[in-house]
Amino acid sequence: MFKSTHFSLLLIAFIVLMLPPFHALAAGPVIINEIMYDLKGTDSGHEWVEVKNIFDQPVDLKNWRFFDGSNHLLNEPPQNGGQGSLVIPPGGYAILADKADIFLADHPGFSGIVIDTVMSLGNEGEILRLIDQNGNVVEEVSYQKGMGGNGNGYSLERTSDFSIQFCESKNLGGSPGQPNNFDCNKPTITPTPSTTKTKTPTPTPLNISPSFSPPLALIEGETEDDDDSSGAASNDSLPVMKVNVIINEFLPNPVGTDAENEWIELYNNSDIDVALKDWWLEDASGQKYVFKDEEIARHGYLILPYSKTKITLNNNGETLSLYSPQGELAFKISYSGKAKEGMSFARAGQNDWRWTSIITPNTPNQFASSDSTKKTQVAVQTMDESVAGKNAEMENNTTSVNSADADSYAGNSLATSSTPTTADKIIIMAIGLGLILSVAAAIFIKKALPPINS
Numbered sequence: 001m002f003k004s005t006h007f008s009l010l011l012i013a014f015i016v017l018m019l020p021p022f023h024a025l026a027a028g029p030v031i032i033n034e035i036m037y038d039l040k041g042t043d044s045g046h047e048w049v050e051v052k053n054i055f056d057q058p059v060d061l062k063n064w065r066f067f068d069g070s071n072h073l074l075n076e077p078p079q080n081g082g083q084g085s086l087v088i089p090p091g092g093y094a095i096l097a098d099k100a101d102i103f104l105a106d107h108p109g110f111s112g113i114v115i116d117t118v119m120s121l122g123n124e125g126e127i128l129r130l131i132d133q134n135g136n137v138v139e140e141v142s143y144q145k146g147m148g149g150n151g152n153g154y155s156l157e158r159t160s161d162f163s164i165q166f167c168e169s170k171n172l173g174g175s176p177g178q179p180n181n182f183d184c185n186k187p188t189i190t191p192t193p194s195t196t197k198t199k200t201p202t203p204t205p206l207n208i209s210p211s212f213s214p215p216l217a218l219i220e221g222e223t224e225d226d227d228d229s230s231g232a233a234s235n236d237s238l239p240v241m242k243v244n245v246i247i248n249e250f251l252p253n254p255v256g257t258d259a260e261n262e263w264i265e266l267y268n269n270s271d272i273d274v275a276l277k278d279w280w281l282e283d284a285s286g287q288k289y290v291f292k293d294e295e296i297a298r299h300g301y302l303i304l305p306y307s308k309t310k311i312t313l314n315n316n317g318e319t320l321s322l323y324s325p326q327g328e329l330a331f332k333i334s335y336s337g338k339a340k341e342g343m344s345f346a347r348a349g350q351n352d353w354r355w356t357s358i359i360t361p362n363t364p365n366q367f368a369s370s371d372s373t374k375k376t377q378v379a380v381q382t383m384d385e386s387v388a389g390k391n392a393e394m395e396n397n398t399t400s401v402n403s404a405d406a407d408s409y410a411g412n413s414l415a416t417s418s419t420p421t422t423a424d425k426i427i428i429m430a431i432g433l434g435l436i437l438s439v440a441a442a443i444f445i446k447k448a449l450p451p452i453n454s
Contacts, residue, residue: 028138029055030088032128035143035166036155036174037121045099046106047121050176051130051139053088054161061086061115064138066096067129072118075100084113093177112177123150135336141166148186157182244269245276245296246331247320249346249365252313253339262306262313264320265361268296276302278325283311284318284334301362315339 034050037043049066053059064086065071074096076086081101088094093112097103100116121128125144132138141164148168149156155174156166159182167184175181245268254261264281268274276291281304289309296302306312311320317336324330333353335345343355346365358366 028130029053029057029059030061030130031139031158031161032130032141033093033158034155034169034174034176034180035121035128035141035149036176037126037143038123038145038149038151040151040153043121043123045102047119048095048097048103048176049119049121049128050174051088051094051096052161053090053092053094056090058090059088061088061094063133065131066117066119067131068119068121068126070118071131075116077113077115080116082114082116084115086115088113095176107173107176110177159184245274245279245322246347247322247333248301249344249360250313250320251344251359252318253315253341253343255342258315259306259312263361264304264309264311264313266296266302266304266322268298268300268302271298273297273300279330280323281309281311282321282323284314284320285312287311303361313339 030051030053032049033052036046036048039046061074062076064074066074074086075082077083077100081099081104082097083100083104084094095103095110095112095114096117096119097114098117098119100114103114104110123145125142127140127142129137130139141158143156143166147156147166148154153172155169155171157169157175157180159165159167159180165184167182168186169175170181170183170186245266247264248267249265251261251263252258274296276294276296278291280288280290282288287310289304289311294302304311316338317334318339319332319334321332322330333345333347335353339345340355342359343357344359345353346356346360346367348354348365348367354367356365356367358368360366
């Protein structure tokens with residue numbers, strides 16, 4: 001009996017110890033639940049987004065911000081015609097409206113919370129975020145016009161609290177303040193071009209020929225003079241080249257003197273070399289560095305030290321923006337809170353930035369398991385991540401990914417460590433203690449009970 005019990009306990013303990021620790025993924029307390037981005041006729045002033053409190057406690061949205069490409073403060077009702085308050089009860093809804101008074105006029109008799117804020121939702125697609133009072137991104141979703149709701153008077157509704165899928169509403173005008181009522185199999189109707197508003201111009205692809213030098217960039221609405229007489233093939237028959245130059249890592253608080261040791265790293269996620277002449281880098285204070293003759297090789301890095309740019313990286317929050325020669329935003333990264341000394345702020349994935357103790361200038365970013373995965377505050381504009389360079393076009397990227405593992409982008413990697421975390425050690429110790437007590441109890445029971453005669 002003892003041998004059988006002892007063996008069973010050891011087998012169970014072995015199985016438990018061999019299983020990896022389970023870490024639950026928790027959702028934020030407030031989600032974006034419904035999106036009315038492209039109404040019939042004019043959109044201006046009529047757009048709105050519904051948020052829902054899925055927490056079991058009230059949530060105060062004071063000093064929260066709504067992000068639609070820029071951060072916008074939520075105005076506390078009754079400012080600008082809002083009603084209710086910034087506190088959403090458990091399971092409750094709130095409408096974030098571009099114009100609160102217009103929303104209430106469009107929905108007479110609506111008695112729920114209506115919060116006025118600035119809003120401009122792109123009709124082609126958008127990344128939307130909710131950012132709390134501490135600068136943490138609580139919620140992020142994205143949509144595209146192919147999902148529905150594109151100019152036909154219907155909204156996009158979330159299929160469940162813990163799903164990121166949106167489908168077109170069954171209700172004309174949506175379901176503000178009510179449970180969602182959607183149809184994921186509903187055929188969508190594409191509106192005529194006259195009813196479609198586009199927030200950001202879609203760039204015109206630029207064909208590249210190795211036998212002539214194209215302009216630095218072509219933006220929709222601009223034309224290129226066709227004065228090429230070199231005998232090169234027609235642009236229509238040439239391949240399309242695309243560039244994507246991004247800010248990839250920077251060191252705001254190095255060990256020692258900050259100004260002498262600070263640097264910013266760019267990465268070229270393109271298959272061609274890019275000449276950066278007349279591009280510029282700008283910080284939150286407006287300090288600029290205009291590129292001269294720098295080039296960045298394909299899938300290569302470029303380190304910009306303070307001694308060259310004269311851009312000072314603030315330790316208590318910073319915004320860095322990269323612009324094309326035409327002034328189009330190529331990439332923007334913001335953070336707030338105290339910069340960690342001797343650690344760089346690096347891109348782990350699209351919309352995922354982290355402090356890392358593994359500083360990697362001119363090489364792919366790396367992250368140890370001990371590095372914090374919680375961002376002090378990050379606002380990354382990725383919908384404008386690609387802007388044309390000297391030999392390329394401007395490409396608009398609206399993909400939203402919140403995973404470090406999803407980025408093969410810059411070869412960045414999350415370095416896994418065989419050293420268990422403190423929580424894992426506690427779990428292992430608890431299992432070990434339980435095993436010892438179980439064995440001791442089995443021995444005690446064996447001695448205390450009379451032997452079983454077979």
